[in-house]
Amino acid sequence: MNDNAQQIVRMQQLNKHFGSLHVLKNIDMHITPGEVVVVIGASGSGKSTLIRCINGLEEFQSGSLEVDGNELLPNGKSGQALQTIRTEVGMVFQQFNLFPHLSVIDNVTLAPMKVRGWNRSDALEAAKRLLDRVGIADQADKYPSQLSGGQQQRVALARALAMEPRLMLFDEPTSALDPEMIGEVLDAMRELAKEGMTMVIVTHEMGFAREVADRVVFIHQGEITEEGPPEQLFDKPRHERTQSFLARVL
Numbered sequence: 001m002n003d004n005a006q007q008i009v010r011m012q013q014l015n016k017h018f019g020s021l022h023v024l025k026n027i028d029m030h031i032t033p034g035e036v037v038v039v040i041g042a043s044g045s046g047k048s049t050l051i052r053c054i055n056g057l058e059e060f061q062s063g064s065l066e067v068d069g070n071e072l073l074p075n076g077k078s079g080q081a082l083q084t085i086r087t088e089v090g091m092v093f094q095q096f097n098l099f100p101h102l103s104v105i106d107n108v109t110l111a112p113m114k115v116r117g118w119n120r121s122d123a124l125e126a127a128k129r130l131l132d133r134v135g136i137a138d139q140a141d142k143y144p145s146q147l148s149g150g151q152q153q154r155v156a157l158a159r160a161l162a163m164e165p166r167l168m169l170f171d172e173p174t175s176a177l178d179p180e181m182i183g184e185v186l187d188a189m190r191e192l193a194k195e196g197m198t199m200v201i202v203t204h205e206m207g208f209a210r211e212v213a214d215r216v217v218f219i220h221q222g223e224i225t226e227e228g229p230p231e232q233l234f235d236k237p238r239h240e241r242t243q244s245f246l247a248r249v250l
């Protein structure tokens with residue numbers, strides 16, 4: 001099998017600094033289409049920075065990174081590849097980041113119309129289908145502030161999917177939610193995983209990680225300490241650091 005040609009993310013020896021802080025250290029991460037990768041680790045270990053590098057929200061200083069065949073260059077020298085990657089990679093944040101002054105449906109149609117050049121009726125039709133898919137078709141004309149956190153996060157998911165992304169990144173998508181709303185967001189993500197979406201998910205929901213992940217990556221102080229299938233990483237962690245992290249969160 002020619003792995004290299006197939007990988008949607010090829011990250012090799014990536015290093016990222018914030019000033020004197022060395023946040024990501026020689027990270028190698030390869031992701032195959034359809035794979036669901038869950039990233040875990042303590043607060044401040046570099047999880048957000050890692051996934052933000054994948055869609056060019058953060059610059060890196062050395063190493064190589066290709067996303068769906070588009071090469072991102074160190075120190076912000078990526079040029080056109082950056083625009084391409086941002087249209088192909090969807091992201092869902094902890095804080096839903098919806099446009100507060102736009103209705104739900106307008107939140108979802110905006111990017112496909114502006115960036116992809118879809119006409120309004122095509123964008124509307126696709127948006128309605130997506131809202132239905134995440135279970136909030138009846139909220140289309142409301143504004144974000146009128147929705148619960150769980151509903152807002154599902155709008156954010158629909159909005160990202162409206163761009164027909166090749167890859168979806170999630171940064172603690174349920175961390176800002178009241179406990180009773182976590183399930184509805186995880187359900188929508190679970191469906192997406194089943195449909196074969198390639199996903200990189202930062203989460204503290206270990207039960208969910210065990211269930212949906214093809215691979216779990218444990219990061220400690222900017223380094224990948226250990227990675228493997230969930231059964232191995234959760235039940236038979238090899239590294240002492242992984243063991244002590246899991247002992248704290250499980």
Ligand code: ADP
Pocket residue numbers: 018021023041042043044045046047048049050
């Ligand atoms: P995690 O998501 O695992 O909690 P982050 O990737 O957010 O970790 O942060 C990793 C480290 O980088 C932390 O020490 C954090 O304080 C630092 N950091 C993150 N963003 C910035 C920034 N914009 N400027 C300076 N330091 C940052």
Ligand code: MG
Pocket residue numbers: 047048049171
């Ligand atoms: Mg984070």
